[in-house]
Amino acid sequence: MPQNELVTSLGLDEYKYHFITQAKPVFKAQRGLSEEVVRQISAHKEEPEWMLKFRLKALEIYYSKPMPTWGGDLSDLEETLDQIYYYLKPQDQMERSWEDVPPEIKETFEKLGIPEAERKVLAGVGAQYESEMVYHSLKKEWEEQGIIFESIENGLKLYPELFREYFGTVVPAADNKFAALNSAVWSGGSFVYIPKGVKVEAPLQAYFRVNAEQLGQFERTLIIADEGSQAHYIEGCTAPVYSTDSFHSGVIEIIVKKGARFRYTTIQNWSKNMYNLVTQRALVHEDAHMEWLDGNLGSKLTMKYPSCYLIGKGAHGQILSIGYAGDGQHQDTGGKVIHAAPYTTSQVISKSISKGTGRASYRGLVKVYEGATGAKSNVECDALLINDTSRTDTFPYIEIEEHTANVGHEASVSKIGEEQLFYLMSRGLSEDEAAAMIVRGFIEPIAKELPLEYAVELNRLIELEMEGSVG
């Protein structure tokens, strides 16, 4: 079967997950934001007093900070923010078993392939539907190892002390306007704790989606990888297309303690009307490793710069980023690495593809503080432009205060080479197939780091997107 037909037969057309099911939210806060809404959310979640105070303080900070004027175009955002619901709760109870999940929600998950994931022996699923975890399963063996993998709400209820010790310490509410907004109205997300020395073999997966129209999603995730532990957390998301703009603003906080290794993988494929403004940050202690693997394929505008604060001697941070900007999309992504301790090392690899009127921007920071003796950092950014209307930018910030540091940054911009195309076509490939193959080769260094099913999906998506795009 010719490859083009094969792709079509896979059903990966324009937007695979463009469907809407009829879910009835149990509770709906009013549209727009106010102190009343924040109090309602907190009361509804039966939160302790300190959390309500934290939320209200964050709301004040949110109001006091101006809209960012850098990065992407946020001029329509203010109107959007007045229109969205800041909180929705689809069910009163957290579901423990699959049978209890309402049928229309199951139907949505079916289309997303969730049941397959569930059937996997090794995979755990924390599925987020609308604003909250509706379904959450944790494999027994993990419970035995003492691993905590809960919804963020349950984390607060069941482990109040552990939660309070770390919550808001990596990304304080005052960090930026959208972190403040998230801190005020957060809902949903995961709470993960990996005990000392525990190695988690299979990745922890959270699959979630936004469904109700104009629903704001303010997911909040807090992860603590205790000394010497190892784990991999995967988050992927997809949302149906609606006519009005949607908004997603998450905060991910990770603490990687001494000697621990942690990898956080996100594949973001929000529908193309979504504003996706996320703050992801990890504190990396002595001899610990933190890896961010960040894929941005969807959304109208994404502004996301996963960061590693290397605060312990010998800490290592790695950021691998893939951005795909199709027609009308702007991926403003990159990464930040702060070297604040001796002998810390970091690597950032960013690959972006801009097609049609898409725009992919790399924005990154490497900062080496005085005293971070022997720090080393290397940044590589490669951009591929498919059409003459596509655009790419590179905005790296390099600030070095330590004279024993070695820091390098390289970037290149290219298009698909005529010679490469000619060679592949002389071997019998159609132009589209050849172009898709070249693009796959371009992102391969990062795609190979993805779990198999994600890599397969990414490759299929690229084949589809490359149809009729050259020549």
Next chain:
Amino acid sequence: MANTMVIEGVTAAFNRGAAEARAAGSPEWLREKRLHAWQVYEETPFPTRKVEEWRYTDVSQFSLESVRLAERAGAGVVVPAAARARLEGKKAAGRVLVVGADVAAIELDEELRAKGVILADLAAAAETHPDLVMTHLGTKALPAEAGKFAALNGALWASGIFLYVPRGVRVEEPIRVVRWIEEEGTAVFPRTLIIAEAQSHVAYVEEFASPDFEAPTLSCGVVEVFARDGADVQYVALQQWGKGVRHLSLQKTIAEKDSNLDTLVVNLGGSVARVDLGARLEGTGSRSDMLGLYFATGDQHFDHNTRQDHVVPHATSDLLYKGALYDRSKTVFRGIIRVHPKAQKTDAYQTNRNLLLSPDAEAVSLPNLEIEADDVRCSHGSTVGQLNEEELFYLMSRGLTRQAAERLVIFGFFGEVLERLPLPDVVEELKTAIAARIG
């Protein structure tokens, strides 16, 4: 006076009256231009660190509060021996000596004058060649609207230099200019306008020098360079001010079809230097080599802000800025390559390399790309690091002292910039100046 409106950057010395005074005796169009520039200056807010381009440099260093306007001395201008010495014995097709706000001396090879080359005081040229000056001075390159400091210079410039090279004329030796400040605490506003007609060739080398000063002293200059079709132009700025001088320089080069327009920006002296250099590749087949070299010691702060604007297809720009930092110095490099949608087949490169040679020095590097065409070759690279220990070890194993080895490696580091400059005499002078700084 209590109800007088306070306008930022307007002081007893710097006001509309000062712009009027500078316009005295000039043609009406120039007077209007200066007053318009002053108007723009008053209406433009003083930049702050919140503005992205000023994020790493304290713009208040260029405040007019603590300096006074350097007045013209006219015929009574005294040329210090140290200033004159800087031009002596140097091969040149033309020489200009500027002291403070006065163009003290100009000489040009007679043969070139006969061929139509003009090297003149800009104020005089505005009267003798209004057609050329009116259409190029502060128009498409750096008009008052380009910013607060472009407007300030546009209103108050003095000691302007005008260089015009007619079609097909080749000026074999460089034009050498020395700009000197003798009076402490003054502010000078140098201006340079260079027009190289089609197929012409010229190299223009200007040096900024002064004694060391205690009090803040300011130089706020504008340079505009036009290279017409097929012209070959080199512009070199050697900043070797004494201590205490704040150096602010706005430079814009416009390269037309098949022209070659190279620049070298050297920062060695002064206490704070900020150079904004914009290269506009406006003609197909044009090329700009943009070289930079800086050597910062003590508490020096150098900030380079470069721009490579590709607006047409088939143009090339290649930027290489290298710097060494000692003591508590800080340097900033911010460069942007901007490829506009129609500029296919662009080749644009940008490299910034820094040697951090002291625990207290700090280097900031921001190499940016904005690409809106797809068939381009663009790349940038940036590094911050130290001298290579292995290279030092090798040289020391051959009998060199550590100091001599370091010196050699630093020379090698800068050699990459210097070897690309087609002006052997200038290269030799620079090597001497760098050697003096390494000590």
